[in-house]
Amino acid sequence: MSTPASTGAVYDRGYRPYDGPRGGRRAATAALYRTSLRRAIGLRRPWRQKVAPAALLAIAVIPAVVNVGVGYLTRDTPAEGFQFITYREYLGVSSALLLFVALVAPELLCPDRRQRVLPLIFARPLTGRDYALAKIGAIFTCVFAFSYLPQVVLYVGQMLVSDGALDYLTDNTAVLWQVPVAAALLALFYAVLGVAVASLTGRRMVAGATLLGITLVSSTVAGILVGAAGEGPVDDGDPAALLNILALPLQVRDLVFLGHIHEDSALSGLSGGGGMALACYTAVVLTCIAVVLSRYRSVEQ
Amino acid sequence: MASIVRARGLTKRYPGVTALDAVDLDLPAGRVGLVGANGAGKTTLFRLLLGLSRPDAGTVDVCGIPVADDPIGVRSLIGYMPEHDCLPLDQTAADVVATFGELGGLPVRAARQRASEVLDLVGLDEARFRPVGGFSTGMRQRTKLAQAIVADPKLVLLDEPTAGLDPSGREEMLALVDRLGSFGIAVILATHLLDDVARVCDHVVMLDGGRLVTDSPTQTLLHQTGTVTVDVGPAAAQALAAALTARGLAVTTDDTITLEVTVSGDEDLDTIRDVVADLELPLHRLTNRLTSLDDVFVHQAPTP
Numbered sequence: 001m002s003t004p005a006s007t008g009a010v011y012d013r014g015y016r017p018y019d020g021p022r023g024g025r026r027a028a029t030a031a032l033y034r035t036s037l038r039r040a041i042g043l044r045r046p047w048r049q050k051v052a053p054a055a056l057l058a059i060a061v062i063p064a065v066v067n068v069g070v071g072y073l074t075r076d077t078p079a080e081g082f083q084f085i086t087y088r089e090y091l092g093v094s095s096a097l098l099l100f101v102a103l104v105a106p107e108l109l110c111p112d113r114r115q116r117v118l119p120l121i122f123a124r125p126l127t128g129r130d131y132a133l134a135k136i137g138a139i140f141t142c143v144f145a146f147s148y149l150p151q152v153v154l155y156v157g158q159m160l161v162s163d164g165a166l167d168y169l170t171d172n173t174a175v176l177w178q179v180p181v182a183a184a185l186l187a188l189f190y191a192v193l194g195v196a197v198a199s200l201t202g203r204r205m206v207a208g209a210t211l212l213g214i215t216l217v218s219s220t221v222a223g224i225l226v227g228a229a230g231e232g233p234v235d236d237g238d239p240a241a242l243l244n245i246l247a248l249p250l251q252v253r254d255l256v257f258l259g260h261i262h263e264d265s266a267l268s269g270l271s272g273g274g275g276m277a278l279a280c281y282t283a284v285v286l287t288c289i290a291v292v293l294s295r296y297r298s299v300e301q
Numbered sequence: 302m303a304s305i306v307r308a309r310g311l312t313k314r315y316p317g318v319t320a321l322d323a324v325d326l327d328l329p330a331g332r333v334g335l336v337g338a339n340g341a342g343k344t345t346l347f348r349l350l351l352g353l354s355r356p357d358a359g360t361v362d363v364c365g366i367p368v369a370d371d372p373i374g375v376r377s378l379i380g381y382m383p384e385h386d387c388l389p390l391d392q393t394a395a396d397v398v399a400t401f402g403e404l405g406g407l408p409v410r411a412a413r414q415r416a417s418e419v420l421d422l423v424g425l426d427e428a429r430f431r432p433v434g435g436f437s438t439g440m441r442q443r444t445k446l447a448q449a450i451v452a453d454p455k456l457v458l459l460d461e462p463t464a465g466l467d468p469s470g471r472e473e474m475l476a477l478v479d480r481l482g483s484f485g486i487a488v489i490l491a492t493h494l495l496d497d498v499a500r501v502c503d504h505v506v507m508l509d510g511g512r513l514v515t516d517s518p519t520q521t522l523l524h525q526t527g528t529v530t531v532d533v534g535p536a537a538a539q540a541l542a543a544a545l546t547a548r549g550l551a552v553t554t555d556d557t558i559t560l561e562v563t564v565s566g567d568e569d570l571d572t573i574r575d576v577v578a579d580l581e582l583p584l585h586r587l588t589n590r591l592t593s594l595d596d597v598f599v600h601q602a603p604t605p
Binding site: 014015016017018020021022023024025027028031032034035044045046111112115116117119120121122123124125126127 | 377390403409
């Protein structure tokens with residue numbers, strides 16, 4: 001027999017203790033990573049927050065799709081001068097990646113400091129190191145995915161357009177490790193640089209502008225110094241090119257793909273240029289990590 | 302009863318100031334009021350309990366776990382509601398509370414489920430999908446309380462939970478704090494509002510200038526003062542005062558409604574009863590006046 005509708009009642013459901021599974025520090029770090037990743041790609045966020053990741057995805061993938069499309073359409077009548085973009089070259093879309101990091105890294109870190117959320121976060125079972133790891137991990141994941149995905153499109157597309165897919169696969173096994181390693185090194189560089197700069201301020205605009213400013217100033221200074229040296233008799237590589245922070249991950253990328261600095265680089269011809277680029281890359285990454293850890297070693301209340 | 306917090310010689314110094322000075326505490330599970338003026342050491346004590354700051358001397362255990370040995374383990378048992386604004390303003394209340402549930406170690410689905418339940422409990426069920434930035438002060442305080450209890454802590458630290466609330470909001474917040482004790486969650490309520498503590502706390506800790514003033518059950522502090530309050534209505538108050546004075550009792554009044562009569566035993570109480578009866582007055586109230594926590598604090602806090 002059903003209860004008459006007129007006898008409805010409001011119940012205080014009270015409080016139910018939780019006796020299910022409970023994670024510790026690792027689970028808390030993973031939760032912060034997931035939350036940060038969602039925020040970075042705009043999930044559960046207003047549409048404005050989805051523009052940057054969607055735009056970056058489009059900028060990263062569309063050239064690969066167009067390249068593969070042209071290759072497919074002209075497979076029987078090869079177009080004059082048409083060549084597939086190389087995997088090494090494609091990992092050079094770093095300007096768009098840098099812009100993305102300049103938008104997303106401040107978005108992930110600055111509100112926590114400005115809105116004083118940090119004391120709440122650090123009252124949970126995690127440490128400053130866990131916080132830094134989660135934030136760096138979230139940006140790393142985005143940049144890696146946006147770097148790696150078009151490479152997959154390019155690889156699969158070229159494999160399908162080629163005369164023999166299996167032959168293409170066996171002829172290009174090296175890129176199967178080169179691409180993920182180079183993409184990971186690129187993503188790590190941008191992630192730690194972005195998080196380090198964003199950890200220094202609570203203002204998103206300041207953090208984003210500072211990141212872009214650092215890269216712009218370093219590339220300009222390096223360009224001037226290299227240009228000035230190029231006017232003299234010496235036309236070997238110039239170590240001043242190492243001052244260009246933006247170029248460091250690309251030089252490391254060249255080491256991964258080629259085993260040496262590319263001929264077009266300002267470092268080309270410099271004895272030990274590859275090792276110096278790798279050392280500078282490592283120094284920048286370690287410095288950024290040190291800055292981040294020092295910023296979150298103690299919590300300001 | 303086992304102590305939920307046990308401290309021995311707890312000392313914390315900052316440059317130029319001793320925030321806590323050799324404090325010994327044995328706080329029972331229940332609702333404990335942590336009382337003190339600004340700078341008394343309340344927030345410093347909370348930071349030490351959370352393991353966010355290391356003591357310069359002494360030890361502190363929470364739920365039997367030494368904080369110095371396992372701060373992460375201690376934090377997984379504690380919920381914390383800071384005094385200041387601390388919520389991500391562009392997220393919905395449901396997202397905020399669920400996120401802090403996950404950070405407290407709950408699985409994703411359980412965190413969302415419990416976020417819904419505790420937001421319902423604090424009266425934000427219909428507002429849970431609205432951004433916190435659009436909330437009133439009272440709603441933000443409730444959201445802060447919800448995130449503090451979402452992971453079902455053993456102990457919750459509430460730092461000035463009624464700060465900035467209007468009278469009705471304050472009443473509702475105190476009612477929620479009062480209920481936490483019945484949920485099996487131990488509460489430490491830091492405040493400078495002694496009335497809040499007198500109303501909802503079973504135990505009181507008073508700090509002043511980093512030193513412990515009192516660590517006692519609330520009832521032992523609110524002892525009888527040898528004074529009774531008599532209320533016979535405003536019209537008859539003066540007549541009763543004159544009659545009681547004529548019978549040799551000391552009568553004072555700080556308003557026109559109630560009288561405070563000093564009594565030394567049952568005979569004086571009988572006298573009050575007889576005088577009221579003789580004058581045929583309506584006796585609205587005859588109660589022992591208790592010491593207020595303000596009295597305790599004023600009398601026991603060291604003079605600067």
